[in-house]
Amino acid sequence: MFDIYLLNTDHFLTDIPYLRSLLSIDEWQRVERFKQKIQADKSCIARANLRIILSKYLNINPAKIIFDYNQKGKPFLKDYPHLHFNLSHTDNLIVYGISDHLMGIDIENINKKVKFQELAQRFFCPSEYILMNQINPENEAKLFYTLWTAKEAYLKAIGEGLSGGLDSIELSYNFQNEDVEITSAKIREEWQIKNCKINDNYLVSVAIKSKDELPDNLTIKKFEKY
Template sequence: MNDSNYIWLPAPTDLTLSSDHVHIWKIDLKQPESQIQSFQKNLSSDEIARAERFYFPEHRQRFIAGRSSLRSILGRYLNIEPSQVEFEYQPRGKPLLAAKFAERKLFFNLSHSQNLALCGVSYTRTIGVDLEYIRSMSDLENLAKRFFLPKEYEVVKSLPLDQQQQIFFRYWTCKEAYLKATGDGLVQLEQIEIFLTPTEPAKLLVSGNWSLKELAPANNFAAAVVVAGTIGDLCTWEMI
């Protein structure tokens, strides 16, 4: 999986994004309360209302940190303040940039797990990102049998227990990233074919022109990005 070991660097002041490039941003959602209060100033009234509906304080804080960071990231490409970024929402709740920004042809996708988030940004092309914390699951084999293709399930089942979790979440993030890129909620996980092994990077075996890259943003995390077309260059930035 050598291609997943990207170096996460601070982004340059002058960001350029061409049509064959993809930028991935790593966001630390665990922030002190003073920073959360500062982040909240960037949010819209509906985002603040949504944050207040979370029952657990850590979930509220993660949402505020993630949404404010997303606004900061997009603001850098649009050359506007984070609070000036406006969103529209698809029926399934996926945020898009408002129609007023349509001529910028900027696409993005956000995924979070535990205290980490990833934001993928591309120019002119749809993008999907998925991130999962690799954790112990008592029903892992049953889930693999239900949501994976038979040959994928056999790969998971054939491995020692200590390797099954990592392989399971690699499959899962690759499939979810594809679903998020296509925006097709009707396609099921078991209809998306992924080839991978413990030592080889994943390959997306679907019709159409799509590119898949796996990422390793932190220990015990699996992640993947899928983009329409070819990924000429993938830059991994760390949100500071």
């Protein structure tokens, strides 16, 4: 089982009082750390809707869900170890991944202009930096974010986050299929990674610990109001 949901935070801004009521005291304290109201609202929307989505799989009240956290701060369900989840957000979009396998997900705005070559040289594996140097400038952003999101999805899946090092997993890119491939032999035996564009602006990558192949075309469900 593997499901991906996408929501637009703009559609939930009027529901903050209700969404806030679903959060634990600890979660609300985390939300209140944001100095800007819009960032606090987005955090509230992300956390509360995670509860709502998970409640559909667990068949319990979303407010009754109890999260535990690993040493790096990744939440998990101690009482439901069979259900794995992850979320990622950028701009006004949030993606959620739900699975019965360990998994991670990442979304990025591929139109964000950064120093691609400089970042690739600093954080990517040498073979990936060479790949970045061989790509046409017009495709540079897509390749960079394809590799970046795939790496971050994997690091989030194993509970490390970016502190685990983007060069801890080596990737290549299949230009014919426009898909990322795992080069690291040991990781390739146990993990699957796929990426897809939501539109011309956003790209999503998922990493799942499974020997079963993921479908070539990932299905992303739009999550609307409850």
